[in-house]
Amino acid sequence: MNDFVSGFWGYYIGTISVLGIVFCLWLLWVQRKYLGKATLKVDDTGHVWDGNLRELNHPVPRWWTIMFVGCCAFGVIYLILYPGLGTWPGLLGTNSRVEVKQEQEAQEAAVAPIYAKYAKMSIPEIAADPAARVIGQRLFLNNCAQCHGSDAKGAPSFPNLIEGDSIYGRDPEAIIATITAGRNGIMPPFKGAIDAKTAGDIAQYVRSMSGLAADQIRIVNGKREYMNTCAACHGPEGKGNKALGAPNLTDDVWLYGSSEATIVEGILNGRNNRMPAQAGILTPEQIRMVAAFVWSLSGGKDVTSSVLNSAAPK
Ligand code: HEC
Ligand code: HEC
Known part of the structure; x- marks a missing residue:
């Protein structure tokens, strides 16, 4: 061959x-x-x-x-x-392909009993198991750290998985769904509809929602435009919408950055952010292990999950 x-x-x-x-x-x-x-x-x-x-x-x-x-x-x-x-x-x-496949199958057969033990456990139970944490951490370092960082604190456009609240939710089901099928957060560009000056005013208002320094005069116009254009996805209070993947704009946690220029750039050009599905790369058992690890990193809870989950359409 x-x-x-x-x-x-x-x-x-x-x-x-x-x-x-x-x-x-x-x-x-x-x-x-x-x-x-x-x-x-x-x-x-x-x-x-x-x-x-x-x-x-x-x-x-x-x-x-x-x-x-x-x-x-x-x-x-x-x-x-x-x-x-x-x-x-x-x-x-x-042929080498057959040999590699045989080795992989032998490897999978060898680790199957280990995963079988965890298949019956819930995510919080897996997260509490020290041996499972080690497996989860290794899976994370091999498959996720290149984007989310080895400390899981993310980088511009790659979410921080530990601090602040999350875009899609930190309950075990949301994390498993994110890892298995991936995510694609899309914010449309408003270039034609909003001019650069108005976008600047909106950016000032967005900054004020997180308690950052903002021009008190410009935020008046900014707030009006925000309610017209942005509230549909980010919510009238800016708390975000997990079902749409629209981030909370009030927590001073930024995927891209908090400067006026960065926010204006996002408004005018939109955002299109993709987390690749891991279903073909990791087995369902491995996804549960790494999900438990990620879930435990944030202390197993979303900072404002109760607020956000009640706001998000089910
Ligand atoms: C190629 C880069 C890449 C890799 C590899 C990757 N991710 Fe992601 N991940 C992203 C991006 C980008 C997003 C944000 C998607 C969005 O904004 O819609 C994301 C989002 C997430 C979220 C949701 C965060 C939130 O705030 O709700 C979780 C959880 C997550 N990733 C976990 C993982 C895990 C676990 C792995 C490894 C199995 C992994 N990711 C691998 C790029 C990546
Ligand atoms: C159709 C829904 C939708 C509308 C309308 C929308 N956004 Fe977004 N916005 C999103 C999504 C989804 C993301 C996340 C993109 C990603 O995952 O990278 C986002 C991201 C952002 C971010 C980045 C947040 C961060 O953490 O860095 C800002 C700021 C923002 N939007 C502000 C606005 C403003 C201001 C408006 C109104 C002009 C607006 N958005 C309108 C869906 C929307």
Whole structure:
């Protein structure tokens, strides 16, 4: 087997291999009069250098001939047993893909009893188990830390999983749903509908909702525009909407940043943020383990979850 779409390169390489072996054996055959005859009269090529240095033509030693034929035989046997000739898998039928799959299956079978133990436990029970936490942490470091950070505190556009309240919720079901199917938070761009100055006023109002310094005159206009355009998703009080993935704007926790320029940029150009689904990467058992780990990081609760869950449409 080979990794190419068509078998062409497999046959190309196989043909070169076979021709190489045939050529080596042919070479040996045409040179056979020199083989193994220790008594053969040494030919003198007639070339002489530096007065008395003569070039001779010795027969090759017997050990060399045996090694040469042995190498050719090894090549032929190898090509018969292992893949090497086009798409033919060889008599042993081995290939690295099958081997890796076998190793993976053996590995999964070996860890299955460990996961089976946790399958019957609830997320809070798993989170309280020290051995499960270690497994969850390793899964997190291998699959999530590249985006959420090894301390799970996130980075611009990648949510902090520990502090502040979360976009989609910190109850076990929400975390499992996020990890399994992924998330795609979309805020539409308002470039055509809102001019840059008005966007600045709204940004001032958004800052004031988190208690940050804001221009008291501009927030009057900003609040009016916010109620018209933004409240539908972020809520009249700015508490967000978990079902839409619209963040809470009152908690001074920022996915992108709290400066007027950053907020204006988001208003004018919109936001499109994607968390990739892990369903094809992690097994459902692994997702439960890493979900329990993430859930335990925030102390197992959402700071303002009671407020938000009552505000979000079910
Ligand atoms: C390629 C980057 C990437 C990887 C890998 C990734 N995430 Fe995410 N994650 C994101 C982004 C971006 C969001 C925000 C999505 C949005 O705004 O709609 C997010 C959102 C989340 C949320 C919801 C946060 C909230 O505030 O509600 C959780 C929980 C989460 N991720 C956990 C995980 C876990 C656990 C893993 C590993 C199994 C993981 N993520 C892997 C990028 C990633
Ligand atoms: C259709 C729903 C929708 C509307 C309308 C909307 N937003 Fe958003 N907004 C979102 C979503 C969803 C996100 C999260 C995007 C992401 O996951 O990255 C977001 C993100 C934001 C953020 C980033 C928050 C942070 O933590 O950095 C700000 C600020 C914001 N919106 C302000 C506004 C303002 C101001 C308006 C009105 C001009 C508005 N939004 C209108 C859905 C909406």
